[in-house]
Amino acid sequence: MNTIVANKAEKALGDRPTTTTSDYKARPNETMLALRWYGDKDVRVEEVPVPTITEPADVVVKVTGTTVCGSDLHLYHKEILQLQKGEILGHEFMGIVDEVGSEVISIKKGDRVVASFQIACGKCQFCKEGLTSMCDRTNSSALQEKLYGKPFAGLFGYSHFAGGFAGGQSEFVRVPFGCFNLLKIPDHVPNEKALYLSDIVPTSYHATVCADVKKGKSVAVWGLGPVGLLACKWSKLEGARRVIAIDQIPERLALAQDMGCDTIDFSKQKDLVSEVYRLEPQGVDCCIDAAAFRYTKTLLQSAERLVGLETDSSEIPNETLRAVRKFGTIAIVADYAAMTNQFLIGALMEKGVTYRGCGQAPVQEYWHQLLEKIESGEFDPTVVLTHRFSIEELSDLYEAFDKKKFGLMKTYVQTRFSPPPSTGTPQLSTLSRGDLKPVPAV
Numbered sequence: 001m002n003t004i005v006a007n008k009a010e011k012a013l014g015d016r017p018t019t020t021t022s023d024y025k026a027r028p029n030e031t032m033l034a035l036r037w038y039g040d041k042d043v044r045v046e047e048v049p050v051p052t053i054t055e056p057a058d059v060v061v062k063v064t065g066t067t068v069c070g071s072d073l074h075l076y077h078k079e080i081l082q083l084q085k086g087e088i089l090g091h092e093f094m095g096i097v098d099e100v101g102s103e104v105i106s107i108k109k110g111d112r113v114v115a116s117f118q119i120a121c122g123k124c125q126f127c128k129e130g131l132t133s134m135c136d137r138t139n140s141s142a143l144q145e146k147l148y149g150k151p152f153a154g155l156f157g158y159s160h161f162a163g164g165f166a167g168g169q170s171e172f173v174r175v176p177f178g179c180f181n182l183l184k185i186p187d188h189v190p191n192e193k194a195l196y197l198s199d200i201v202p203t204s205y206h207a208t209v210c211a212d213v214k215k216g217k218s219v220a221v222w223g224l225g226p227v228g229l230l231a232c233k234w235s236k237l238e239g240a241r242r243v244i245a246i247d248q249i250p251e252r253l254a255l256a257q258d259m260g261c262d263t264i265d266f267s268k269q270k271d272l273v274s275e276v277y278r279l280e281p282q283g284v285d286c287c288i289d290a291a292a293f294r295y296t297k298t299l300l301q302s303a304e305r306l307v308g309l310e311t312d313s314s315e316i317p318n319e320t321l322r323a324v325r326k327f328g329t330i331a332i333v334a335d336y337a338a339m340t341n342q343f344l345i346g347a348l349m350e351k352g353v354t355y356r357g358c359g360q361a362p363v364q365e366y367w368h369q370l371l372e373k374i375e376s377g378e379f380d381p382t383v384v385l386t387h388r389f390s391i392e393e394l395s396d397l398y399e400a401f402d403k404k405k406f407g408l409m410k411t412y413v414q415t416r417f418s419p420p421p422s423t424g425t426p427q428l429s430t431l432s433r434g435d436l437k438p439v440p441a442v
Ligand SMILES: [Zn+2]
Pocket: 069, 070, 071, 091, 092, 117, 199, 200
């Protein structure tokens, strides 16, 4: 299904009811920079109206830090249904509270906050149970309901498939249910350590919870993007006996090695699964699939994706099913979207595997405890932070990040409201004319 068909289908189905709107009112005569989607590999930084309080529970945040996520590349490649031209992308951001609605009591103007990537109402049954990423009242996508049975929560900047909310790759963001979807950050925690509580810190932690990672167990992680690498880190902190980190990019494998992981470069292995068994003769207790559905190795799967016979590849799921220990656990944190072929369902049954979809991580359920670990120094998310850029360069950054150039891993994207880089974090760089250069200090 392409975006045109998806948008037509949504129109025919009619939006699901929600308890907040995804539109925003504009402040008169004020504009801001924001990254907008226009088509396959076509995103542009443009001047758009600044949002103002649209609903009484809203907070407007002046952004001091944002970033690009691996999952934004699915949008960049037009692989998410219901994208619409002009949508503002970005779901990981932090900033200073600039305006609050009449119902906002626990947050005030001037507070320093980080936003959850999901928009949860805080009141429905799922929110009350702590399953905030499954909030039932913020995603208007009837198409997702039709496809999955029930949709997940609305997300910032992730197409109308996720509710159509304007995102955080911008200078201001309207945050619905601000009291619930923003976390106050203590002054002594620098921006570069707080920003990633938006998504990758809770998401990577959630993956280890879902994979049942415990002291003394063995763990293998497929895909060493920021989430995969931080999942390695959490597993080590949890006391895993061995963590096997799998990727093909040398810088990423080196980072995993620094964390004390065993590493496998899959591009150099004829048979990845036998290599896993060489390290763990009984198979791995806990497998985490943190790669992405777009990456195919065989001709068959590539061809099937190309002609639309499947949307997602089953190659990595099948590797995890072969490599997992009998009665072991596999957690999928990679964002699979729809259908796959050649799935090795026999191994799932016959090996007694617990095969668990992580879902989007319920950020609000974890972020207090994870902030404590960051404050105490036990966990430092900046191990994956490699570069800093300005919001004006977001479009070039998407291109470079997509091509995995310059060793880009996790970036910090500053705005005109950002303080200078904190000690020990990357200085500002620029991507002018396709090359990476440091920006000289003034
Ligand atoms: Zn993300």
